[in-house]
Amino acid sequence: MKKKVLIVCTTASMVGNFNIPNIRLLKRMGYDVEVACNFKDVSSWSLNDSNKLKKLLEALNVKCFQIDFVRSPFKILSNCKAYKELNKIIMQRDYNFIHCHTPIAGALTRLSAKRNGVKVIYTAHGFHFFKGGPLKNWIIYYPIEKWLSSYTDILITINNEDYLLAKDKMNSNQVFKINGAGVDINRFRKKMNYRKGIREKLNISDNQIVLLSVGELNRNKNHKTIIEALGSINNLKLESMKTD
Structure with missing residues (x-):
């Protein structure tokens, strides 16, 4: 059976702006790649942008799933609905591993992956808690990320502060840093x-x-x-x- 991987992001823009190279790489490595995100979210992209992304993914032979993710952690009913949608897919699709991005999609994916025994990689594109950051972010986001790190096989960070914090405070099996911020x-x-x-x-x-x-x-x-x-x-x- 061919190897299969799922990439999960809250929004289509995160797929289009950051994950096309990942998808192409995985395809070259022989994986069937599937994508789950909210293609209807227009907070940073238009529906036209999302439709263009869908056509590109179709050309790359990537299967797409619409998940009604929302960005706010306080929209409990919406997040529960998104979790059920995502969990149903993960239960049925027999993935070798899942690569998730963004706080909400990352949280729901790791909960489902743990439940279904699937290996999971989480890329943190900058933790919401940082030195000098708002206290409420530390109170809300830090305990959640620390808890979910126990369900994370590989945690990828994109800056030195997040990397050192993750190495010291998080419980992921492996922590890596890939420089993702800044301009050469x-x-x-x-x-x-x-x-x-x-x-x-x-x-x-x-x-x-x-x-x-x-x-x-x-x-x-x-x-x-x-x-x-x-x-x-x-x-x-x-x-x-x-x-x-």
Whole structure:
């Protein structure tokens, strides 16, 4: 019988943005790959984006399952419904292992995998609890992740802080770090003609400083901080002009 693996994410965007290389790799290794996520979630992707992903997965001969995951851990009824949907699939499909991502999908998958005796890998794309983070995140998310780590055969982290915490505090059989955050600045070089053209198009003079903040438009990305920082910079400039 051919080897079979399931990739589980809360949203389609997590599949499309992060897991296509994983899927291609697993296919090359001889696995049948299946995907379970909420293709209807439009918090960061449109339905058109999700449909494009489905077509790509179909071209890769990947079977897709719609699971009505929600992002909030407080929507108990919705999460119970999603768990039942997912558990039914895992019970019937005889997977060699499951690779799950994102807090909600990761939690429900590990509960079902434990129940059905399936090996599971969990990639934590940045724990919600971190040094200097909100106390409520430590109170809510840390105990859950610590508990579920006992049901995790391999825990993959993407930054050093999470890796050290997982090695010290979590109970996974194995913990790894794969650098997943940041930008290799050596890949980028200033293209002066392009820079000049963009500045002229946006009516920005050559001596003005431009700051760019990139991230999904939700509370978790904390755009509030960069907006407040920009305000502080402007205020500092005004104060400097007054003293001069």
